Amino acid sequence: MKSDASTSAAALKGAGAPGRSGEPRREAAAPAPPRLLLEEASDLLVVHLDFGAALEACERALRGLPPAGGPAPAASMEVKCSLCVVGIQALAEMDRWREVLSWVLQYYLVPDLPPKVLELCILLYSKMQEPGVVLDVVCAWLQHSDNQGLPEYRAVAELHLRRVLLPLGRMSEAEEFVMGSRAFGEEQQEEVLQAVHAAKLQLKEKLSGTLEAQKLNQEGSFSHKFLSLLTLLRQLWDSAVSRLLSLPLKKSLLAALILCLLVVRFDPASPSSLPFLYQLAQLYRRIRKLTLAHLHPLALRD
Known part of the structure; x- marks a missing residue:
């Protein structure tokens, strides 16, 4: 009985040890932790320039983190934010920047978006001259009470004003936002309002220049048609005169x-x-x- 017990204990103890042939016995590989996958994705993005593999590593790591809206420790939230930043860069490098916002919203609810991720989305769509894509998301994030106490709130508000509202020509909405936002003090409100007024004047000049160009184009087209008519009449007259002279x-x-x-x-x-x-x-x-x-x-x- 002792020999049987010792034999079974030795067998259990040496289940993971190398066999007689010297080769270790392979067990099912455990999934890599998100932090290691973050390092791998960063390496693939920056060093190897393999953007597809970097995005895949980010998605594998994000699937192992708590879902959107669920409770999570601060360390996991930091890793999740960094993974989203790497994934956004990979999508932009692959010219898939239109998918960035929808891809991020798979892992975050709008009020829970980290300021760093939101700022990156604003800058990306502003650079691609489509700031209207993030308009509703940024407005909802700024109006949430939990976000108004964050230290990055002012930076997001300024980006929203300068990169979203003003390029879209929403001047009255920009003025209301500056006057009613907690992100700007009195002096800052004056500076920002001056920038809004300057953008408004530029927009008016641009619109007036566009109208003048349209008028000039219309006048030019009318004069071109009139000259074409005169040329046609002259050709008809010359042909008639030459015909009469030939008789x-x-x-x-x-x-x-x-x-x-x-x-x-x-x-x-x-x-x-x-x-x-x-x-x-x-x-x-x-x-x-x-x-x-x-x-x-x-x-x-x-």
Whole structure:
């Protein structure tokens, strides 16, 4: 019995020890702690520039942390914030910056967002000229009472004002935010309001310049159309004149008379048109005399 007990105890004790062949027996590998995965993700991001693997390491570590809204120790919250920062950088490097906000909100509720993560999101979308994506999230975060006592609250408020509200042209909303926010003192309110007024003037100048450019474009298009019409009329007139000159003299005068009748639209039988017809007949006789006088010397020379 002693030998059996000692044998079983030795077997249990040496379950993880190397066998006779010298090879250790492999057990199921335990998942790496989030802090080690954070170091691995940082190394993949900065040193190896493997952004996809860095994002995957961040997601594996985040799955091992408490879910959004749940209680968690301060150390875990710090690691979680750093993992989100690395993941945001990896997404931006892969040109997947549009997914950043939705990716972060998988692991945080809006009021629980760390200021560092929120600031990074504001700067990213502001740089990509789409600050409206984070407008609602930042407003909700700033209005939450638990966040108004944080030391980073003022920095987030200034970023929200300068990188979100002013670029979006929300001037009245920016003024109300400055006057009603606890983040700015009296002196700071004056400075920020001056910046808001300056941005408002720039916006008005920009709008007036846009309207003037539109007017100039409209005038330019009208003048271009008018010149095109004049060019077309000139081409039609030149073609008509060349056509008349190519015809014999009598046909040319007859065509000119018909053209005058069509254009002027007068009645040849009315008394008011007799002077015009008389002058036209005299003009025809003069042209005929000049033509015959020009042709007569040529006939004598021949």
